[in-house]
Amino acid sequence: MTLALGGCAGSSAPPVPPGTAGAAAPTVRVTSPAATADIDPSAWAGARTRAVTDLLRTRAAAADRGDEAGWLAPVSGASTGSLRTAQSAVFERMRAMEAGNLHLVTVSEVTAPVPAPRxxxxxxxxxxxxxxxxRGFDATPRTFDLDLTFKADPSRPTDLVITASAPSGRPQPWDLAGLVVRRSATSLVLAVGAESRVEEVVARARTAASRVAAVWGNSRPAVWISPASDADAARLLGRSADDLRGVAAATDGPLTPxxxxxxxxxVLVPGAWTSLRPEGRDVVMTHELTHVTVxxxxxxxxxxxxxxGFAELVAYQPIDLPExxxxxxxxxxxxxxxxPGALPADAxxxxxxxxxxxxxxxxxLALRTLADRYGTQAVVQLYRAAAGGLDEPTDRLDDREAAVDDALRSTMGTTRSALVLQWQARIRDLLH
Structure with missing residues (x-):
């Protein structure tokens, strides 16, 4: 995550996803009376789950092949007109983004139906x-959750329809109304706002890619999301507004050890990002792309x-400002x-x-101390070694600081204590 001046920060608030119709709190209700005996929900629970699972798998397959009619088929009916319109818009945004490889992972019933007659x-x-x-950007899958309401006759569980759909927890970019998609070989920009703002993000993403590649050797093709409001940014990130105070951007994604x-x-946080000068925006985006690439x-x-420190080193390298x-x-x-007597702790x-x-x-300052003494490429080698390039003893695999110590010795022939002394000297010079 990048601060307004180019740093990173790391609780989630209940999301209210934008642009999602038919997402009012689901209710359980009988929609027509009958004189026959009630069917207990447990009697058709298995059939209900199988029907929902089959429907969602079929719907995912429809999305994958670009079949809008198949995607909308379960939300047909006069009572779901607004939901149908919203889901059509979601489908179009998913198709524009080239979201694919949809797979259903789990289905769980949150609220059972009431007993009801045939x-x-x-x-x-x-x-x-x-x-x-x-497509073209994700090497691994991302997970998302949906809260759905279904309606059916207990005696005909396969003849069911969707009456409400909303993100459960964090929304996805396709839930943002007014989304504009810009795709290139190095970036996928998903933005809401004026055309000038969209094009600015596209241009600065290109600048960030060239700056990261100049240091790391390459830059990862990246997905940039520029929502309309700070509240939307917080929902996309699954964080609270307080977490993002003063933050201009944040990197988010699954990471498996x-x-x-x-x-x-x-994700760009529009309040802080738009308050920056142009060079500040480049710093922010280069900083975040460094994280993604690494x-x-x-x-x-x-x-x-x-x-x-490394992301800051890369981001500020082309910026001509007094240290x-x-x-x-x-x-x-x-x-x-x-x-300070030691390098900053994670806390x-x-x-x-x-x-x-x-x-x-x-x-x-710590990374610049190393770069000035050993060269920027030596710092890259240090990072690569500490981040997986060195074989560590089993009892030290989770000791990240120890891995850095080993990398300092193997790549630069130095120690943490020497680095701290040189770093402190640099700080003293800046204080005078």
């Missing part, structure tokens, strides 16, 4: 978990000071609290600590 239609609520990939990340998203080519987590200006918040904190990067800007500044 010939009566009743409703019940289901949560479905599915996966998908964006020992594997490369393959389905990251970079995550896609390494297999082990590193300490936050290294990951954030004291770039790390001014860190220097202000040091003047009041004294010279210093938590939003609640109010030390984010200081932690990012100190991390950048």
């Amino acid at each position: 010939g009566t239609q009743v409703e019940w609520d289901v949560r479905a978990s599915l996966t998908y990939r964006l 020992g594997e490369h990340a393959g389905a990251d998203r970079i 995550r896609a080519s390494t297999t082990r987590s590193v300490p936050v000071w290294l990951s954030e 004291a200006t770039v790390v001014a918040p860190a220097l202000d904190r040091i003047r009041s609290s004294g010279l 210093a990067f938590e939003p609640a600590t109010q030390t984010l800007a200081t932690a990012y500044g100190l991390s950048l």
Whole structure:
């Protein structure tokens, strides 16, 4: 995640997904009376689950082959007109994004139907978990959840329709009304807003790609999401508004230890992002693309000071600003609290600590200390070694700091204590 001046920060608020009609809180109700005996919900629970599973698999297959009629078939009927319109818009946005490889993972019933006689239609609520990939960008699948309401006659469970659909938890980009899609070889921009804003994100994504490649050797084709509001950004990220205060962008995606990340998203937070000067926006986007590129080519987590410091190093490399200006918040904190004795701990990067800007500044200074002494490519080698390039003893696999210590010795022939002394000297020079 990138601060307004180019750092990163890491709770979720209940989402109210934009552009989703028919998503009012589902209810369980009998829609027509009958004189026959009620059928207990447990008597047709298995048939109900099988019917829902088959319908959702069929619907996913329809989406994969671009069959809008098949996608909308379960939401037919006069009572679901607004839902049908909304789901048609979702389908069009999914197709524009080239979302495919939809697979149903799990189905769980949230609220069972009430007992009802044959010939009566009743409703019940289901949560479905599915996966998908964006063609040309995702190497691994992403998961999303849906809250759905179904309606059927207990005696005819396969003849069911969907009466409500909404994201469960975090929405996906296709839930954003007014979404504009711009695709190139290096970026997929999913944006809401004026055409000028969309094109700016496209251009700056291209700039970020060239800057990351100049340091890392390549840049990962990335998915950029630019929502209309900070609230939408928070929902997409599954975070609260407080988590994103002062944050201009954040990288989000599944990460499995020992594997490369393959389905990251970079979400711009419009309030902080638009408040930046043009060069600040480039810093933010380069910083985040550095994270995405590194995550896609390494297999082990590193300490936050290294990951954030490296992203800052890459992002600020082409920016002609005095170093004291770039790390001014860190220097202000040091003047009041004294010279730090150790590199920033992971906890210093938590939003609640109010030390984010200081932690990012100190991390950048540590990486610049190494780059000035050993060269930027040596820093890249250090990162690659610490993030999976070194074989570590089994009892140290989870010790990220120890992996960095080993990488410092193997790539630069130095130690953490030497780095800290050189880093402190750099800070003292900036204070004068």
